[in-house]
Amino acid sequence: MNQAPTIFLGVFLTFASAWLGLVVAPYLQLAPQRSENTVASDAQDRAPLGGLAAQGRDVYRANGCVYCHSQQVRPEGFGSDIDRGWGPRRTVAQDYVGERPVLLGTMRTGPDLANIGARQPSATWHHLHLYNPRITSPGSIMPRFAFLYERRKIIGQRSSAALKLPPDWDLEPAYEVVPTDDAKALVAYLLLLDRTGALEEAGP
Amino acid sequence: MTVAYLVIFASFLLFALSVVLALSWALRNGQMKNFGRGATAIFDPDEPIGTVTDSFPSTQTQAERSEGPLHD
Amino acid sequence: MTEMTASAVLSVADKQVFARQRAAIDGSARLPVLGFFAGAVFWLLAGTALALLASIKLHNPEFLDSAPWLTFGRVRPAHLNAVAYGWASQAGIGVLLWLMARLARAELRQTRLLLLAVVLWNVGMLVGTTGILAGESTSIEWLEFPPFAPPFFAIAFAIIAVSAMVTFRNRREPHVYVTQWYLIGAVFWFPWLYTAANLLLLYTPVSGVAQASINWWYAHNVLGLWLTPIGLGAAYYLLPKVLGRPIYSYQLSLLGFWSLALFYNWAGVHHLIGGPLPAWLITLSIVGSVMMVIPVITVAINHHMTVVGNFRQLRYSPTLRFIVFGAMSYTAVSVQGSLQSLRTVNEVTHFTHYTVAHAHLGVYAFFTMIMFGSIYYIVPRLTGWEWASGRLISFHFWTTALGMVLYFLALTFGGWWQGLEMNNADVPFLTIVQNTLPYLRARSGAGLLMAAGHLAFAVLFVLNLLRFGKPRRGPTLFVERPKKAELALTVEPAGS
Numbered sequence A: 001m002n003q004a005p006t007i008f009l010g011v012f013l014t015f016a017s018a019w020l021g022l023v024v025a026p027y028l029q030l031a032p033q034r035s036e037n038t039v040a041s042d043a044q045d046r047a048p049l050g051g052l053a054a055q056g057r058d059v060y061r062a063n064g065c066v067y068c069h070s071q072q073v074r075p076e077g078f079g080s081d082i083d084r085g086w087g088p089r090r091t092v093a094q095d096y097v098g099e100r101p102v103l104l105g106t107m108r109t110g111p112d113l114a115n116i117g118a119r120q121p122s123a124t125w126h127h128l129h130l131y132n133p134r135i136t137s138p139g140s141i142m143p144r145f146a147f148l149y150e151r152r153k154i155i156g157q158r159s160s161a162a163l164k165l166p167p168d169w170d171l172e173p174a175y176e177v178v179p180t181d182d183a184k185a186l187v188a189y190l191l192l193l194d195r196t197g198a199l200e201e202a203g204p
Numbered sequence B: 001m002t003v004a005y006l007v008i009f010a011s012f013l014l015f016a017l018s019v020v021l022a023l024s025w026a027l028r029n030g031q032m033k034n035f036g037r038g039a040t041a042i043f044d045p046d047e048p049i050g051t052v053t054d055s056f057p058s059t060q061t062q063a064e065r066s067e068g069p070l071h072d
Numbered sequence C: 001m002t003e004m005t006a007s008a009v010l011s012v013a014d015k016q017v018f019a020r021q022r023a024a025i026d027g028s029a030r031l032p033v034l035g036f037f038a039g040a041v042f043w044l045l046a047g048t049a050l051a052l053l054a055s056i057k058l059h060n061p062e063f064l065d066s067a068p069w070l071t072f073g074r075v076r077p078a079h080l081n082a083v084a085y086g087w088a089s090q091a092g093i094g095v096l097l098w099l100m101a102r103l104a105r106a107e108l109r110q111t112r113l114l115l116l117a118v119v120l121w122n123v124g125m126l127v128g129t130t131g132i133l134a135g136e137s138t139s140i141e142w143l144e145f146p147p148f149a150p151p152f153f154a155i156a157f158a159i160i161a162v163s164a165m166v167t168f169r170n171r172r173e174p175h176v177y178v179t180q181w182y183l184i185g186a187v188f189w190f191p192w193l194y195t196a197a198n199l200l201l202l203y204t205p206v207s208g209v210a211q212a213s214i215n216w217w218y219a220h221n222v223l224g225l226w227l228t229p230i231g232l233g234a235a236y237y238l239l240p241k242v243l244g245r246p247i248y249s250y251q252l253s254l255l256g257f258w259s260l261a262l263f264y265n266w267a268g269v270h271h272l273i274g275g276p277l278p279a280w281l282i283t284l285s286i287v288g289s290v291m292m293v294i295p296v297i298t299v300a301i302n303h304h305m306t307v308v309g310n311f312r313q314l315r316y317s318p319t320l321r322f323i324v325f326g327a328m329s330y331t332a333v334s335v336q337g338s339l340q341s342l343r344t345v346n347e348v349t350h351f352t353h354y355t356v357a358h359a360h361l362g363v364y365a366f367f368t369m370i371m372f373g374s375i376y377y378i379v380p381r382l383t384g385w386e387w388a389s390g391r392l393i394s395f396h397f398w399t400t401a402l403g404m405v406l407y408f409l410a411l412t413f414g415g416w417w418q419g420l421e422m423n424n425a426d427v428p429f430l431t432i433v434q435n436t437l438p439y440l441r442a443r444s445g446a447g448l449l450m451a452a453g454h455l456a457f458a459v460l461f462v463l464n465l466l467r468f469g470k471p472r473r474g475p476t477l478f479v480e481r482p483k484k485a486e487l488a489l490t491v492e493p494a495g496s
Helices: A003-030 A051-062 A123-131 A181-191 B002-029 B035-040 B062-067 C002-009 C012-059 C072-104 C111-136 C150-169 C178-203 C210-243 C250-264 C267-272 C279-291 C293-307 C311-315 C318-340 C343-349 C353-383 C390-422 C429-465 C483-487
Strands: A149-153 A175-179
Touching: A003 C178, A003 C210, A003 C250, A003 C279, A051 A181, A123 A149, A123 A181, A175 A181, C012 C072, C012 C111, C012 C353, C012 C429, C072 C111, C072 C150, C072 C178, C072 C210, C072 C353, C111 C150, C150 C178, C178 C210, C178 C250, C210 C250, C210 C267, C210 C293, C210 C318, C210 C353, C250 C279, C250 C293, C267 C279, C279 C293, C279 C318, C293 C318, C311 C318, C318 C343, C318 C353, C318 C390, C343 C353, C343 C390, C353 C390, C353 C429, C390 C429
Parallel strands: none
Antiparallel strands: A149 A175
């Protein structure tokens, strides 16, 4: 009546093999990668994010941006990511070195953001879009992140950081909208999202 | 790449081994002998094959039912 | 079969021995199983509320969007974790513990520790869910609970696993029924998955895209090696038990279990097709996903042939109706899953609402409906009290069944179209978004239906615990079963 140990062993071995194939092997293969400038001038230096951008990444994580936005460009001929201008090439493992967590995403309720920094380099645009997405993108279903901004009464002069809202969206003249540190950090992070540099791993 | 291939190969070996182990246990233990017994193991003389059992408390008397299930 | 004629000769007293043994076993399981079920029902309601919120926010983005803790990006993972670990896992644990005791024909062990496990699990849920809403989500899908929550689940699960295995070890029934294999597998697989994934992604995270592979190995296996075995195990026991007919082919059930164990493991990375992972890894995953057709067809044949000829019983038995719905959904979602892992299909469906529909076909139409059916069978045997209203159970069934069908159709069509448009670079992105709106609204409608069903279920559960209403003479059925139908069941099993 020694069924339990044998069932246990069978289940263990089955599991162990998938574990080795799906977990250990990729880790061994991928984890030791360092960011390399394998092609001279074009390659982006994928140094780990510091300071404001790292903080911004944290804001991205805390607010679940990943549930609507992916950060991966599919290869030419598989979907139309490249034709849509989401990147000049597919993204590869090296594009994500050093990231914790990796924010590949699995939904595109909104567009892919792998190269949003290259595609939309205007901080002003990003602040307006985050404050109320429908200012820059009519028909968007993205929620407002107005809680990352401060609506306050103008004291003396308008702040230089204040959002320049279009006439239809503007507040009363006495008020201004100013980004909080979290908003500035998030935009700094978004502006660094750029995986357009050529990499050997990505092919010609 | 070599590491990956070695790992995959080892995994397939482990797979095959586990299936062999499980089957050998089943044969040794007599699990493969009486499939009729296996399939009928869940029935009882008072909940036999042929009787629908979505019929909880109906065969008990009122007194037994109000007592509820037996306590430890 | 000589066993059957022998039963006709046994006296009432002899039969009572078995009834009493069963009652003793059910009694031993009562508090922990009801505890897990109560936790499950609570989180079903909480998860449903979060689901409705998330769904409405997608077509009405400015709905309740001023507070950070209510932003879609927090509500959506809160919903997922509430229903996956709060509802589905706890319902599954309750069913698992009861089944292990019943099949062992032995009392459930370590019941006091199990009560501690109930508390720990639900505290972990509370801590984790509020953590997500507070902005501490890890943003790792299916593992969003911040690092201070998993230890609660780890300890609780250790208790559950020990109880299940000790109960098994002390069994009186020598034969190991197919359900027991599935449950032993589940109880072994889940802690391994949970510990490994939490270690490698949360506590000592690996770097780079290896994370993605581990993430989806975990998330997909939670479905296939934790929830699926419990759901299938419950169906393998309850279908024959309710009908009074043995499983059609025991050999097939063997094949089904081991092929599930072999192939399911590999399928997880199909969530990353087209992504920045090595091609061989993704191909391997596609192969595993397609091979899943073998266990799925096996189970489908077995279940169907067991029920065939007795579909009229669906008119009477709540348990049967929910479980048959669930079992058929298992076949549907699994075949769909195998198809979705093929590159040509995946090219369209990846990143769209189609995947969300598929996920709900699995966790809801398959697993949740089987859990509903199982709970309808188990609870009266634990409390000694029948369900208060057959009509309310019927309401529960129709709202959830129709709600799920509407949900699936809306997001499958909407998602497929979304995918086709997304692959056409001439269609502006915002146009695609606008085109999904009617389907997203339909999904909210479906969600309202399902919510109504869940409320009915919760009411019935509480009423049963409170022993509300008059004691009943017979089981709570949808419609009273006429005597004739009972006689019609005395057909020979398999081969008639």
